[in-house]
Structure formats: structure tokens, C-alpha cells
Amino acid sequence: MQRTFVVGCPRSGTTIVQAMLARHPQVFTLPETGFFPRLLGGLHYRLGDEGAAPRRRTLARRLGLTRRYGRREFLDLQRALLDPAQVPKRAPWLQSTCVAQFIATLDRLATQAGRSVWIEKTPNHLLYLTEIERYLPGARFIHVIRPGMDVLASITDAELRYGNKAFSGGLMLWAQRWNRAVEIHRSRIGMRHHHFVFLEDLVRNPLEEWRRLCTFLSLRTNVPLDQTCHQRIADPKSEPWKQDALSGLPHQSDSKVESLFGPQMREWLRERLNSYEELYAASSLAYNREDSFRTPLSKSIWPAEKSAAEVVDMSIPPAVTDGRFRAA
Secondary structure, eight states, rough: OOEEEEETTSSSSSSHHHHHTSTTTTEEOOOOOHHHHHHHOOHHHTTTTTTTTOOOOHHHHHHOOOHHHHHHHHHHHHHHOOOOGOSSOOSSBBBHHHHHHHHHHHHHHHHHTTTEEEEEOOOGGGHHHHHHHHOOOEEEEEEEEEEEHHHHHHHHHHHHHHHGGGGSOOHHHHHHHHHHHHHHHHHHTTTTTTEEEEEEHHHHHHHHHHHHHHHHHTOOOSSSOOOSOSOOOOOOOTGGGGGGGGSSSSOOOSSSSHHHSSSSHHHHHHHHHHOHHHHHHHHHHHOOOOOOOOOOSOOOOOOTTOHHHHHHTTOGGOOOOOOOOOOO
């Protein structure tokens, strides 16, 4: 069983990548589990939030014992994923055992669905890469990256439109969090089992990005894909900001930056956000990808030399060949 985690900053496009992969017959996926933040805690400290203190390294932690809160969260997650008869009565005391049982649960669910690959998408797992790599040395990671100003505009829009507290805190807080995400992304450039998807490339050239994803995950490209994402990866009623991404058919959307941020605010953000261009260039050098972030988006989503017939041959459904892609 191949295990893959999709990670990134919130509102960076992780849902659309997950939904695209969910259309492949080899892939099993599910809603965000938040497993490692729930088990290990310390999320705000890892995000670099001001005033957040590190968790104490008590003797119990050094021995690998799970906190009471972590054990409770482990059982809650098992209840959400399994039939009542399969849920253990007690959570394991050791963190390593909790992780092993969580992975075994996803393996079992994927096997029951007749899939050979599972995808877990929790953006904040980016902050727990060290632990995941230690417990699962063979796991693969898809880093989804979007320009910082676009991310902050999308977060601001989601907070204003839906009033969700998960997006509260203000631009200063989210700018710091995006900068932290960039640091972690950059630390994994060129490392084995790490793959980078820049959202603008996915919008501009989805066929090539799809090929890269399939190669990284050892997925067959000569099989038909579902016309849309049929697997349940989110609840649009409780997470309406994900609605546009759930089909797995991305197309370009209007930028929210200029409508939400005036010239002075945009300049303020440019001065404080880590360079997206430098991250893109570093990734391009490491993976021998074209450094094309300065190129305007082309009108067509497919390279000029590709015909519609060739697109179908690559098992991309005709529904995505009309030039309409949304990046959510």
C-alpha cells in the first residue's frame, strides 16, 4: 500500500489536488483527519504564532507516551472512520502504536475500496513532516504552493464570507504562517519522496502537471478517470469554501487580491511575505522544471501541439478540455 500526504498552507489549493487524484481508480482518499496535530499537539507553536509556547518535554513524552488529549482525539477519529464494532475501547498508550493503528486503518479502508494508494490531505501536516517521516519512512508528500498574497486574499475572503474562526487572526498572523510554510517547503526541495505542485502551473498546464503527479505516485496514465470526484473528501455544508474544488476539475478563477487589498496593503504584504518567486525558482532547479512563473497565463490550458484526441488518450476527461479551470 502506498501512503501519500498532501500538505501546504490553508487555501493554497490542496483540496483541488486531492480531488483531482480522487478521480483516479487506484486512489482512495477521505476528508481531512488532522491526525498528527490531534495526536501530538503544539500546532500554534509550530506555526510560529506569537506567544505560543512549546509543549513540555516531560518524562512521559520522552518515553513516547501519548497525552490524555491525544488518546481522546485518537478514539474520536477512529469512531469517525470505522464501524462501531471496529473501534477499540481504549487508545494505545504509546504514540508509535497510535500512528501504526491509524495507518493500518487507512490501509484497510483503501483495500476495502479496491485501491492501492491512499491520499491523506491535511494542510497542517506540513508542520509535522519530521514525525511523519520518522514513523513512515516510505511515505510520499505532495507540497501544494500558491503565491502568498493570493493565499492571504483567499483566507480573508473566506473569513468575511463565511465567518469561520479557523481563518481569523488578521493579515499579520497569516503572513507569518505563510512565511513559516515557505521555510518548511524549501527545506524539502530536492528530497526523496517530496513532490511540488505550484497552483499556477496546474492551471496553466494541467496535462503536464497530471503526468508529473502520476509519475511521482506510480499511477497508471492509461486508465479512464472519473468525470468528477465521487469520493467524499469534504462536507460542502460545513466547509462551503471548498465547494468549487470538490469536482476535481480545476479552472482559473478571478484573483481576490485587488478587490480586497488596496495599493498600500499590497505593498505592505510584498515587503513582509517570503519570496514565492525564489521558492519557485529553487524548486525548478531541483526538479529540472521550466522556471516560468513570470510568464502570463496562456488562454489555452493545453499546449498548442496537443490535440483534443491526444488529451483523451491521456485519460483526461473531455469535461476538463473546455479551458475553464478553477483554483480553489
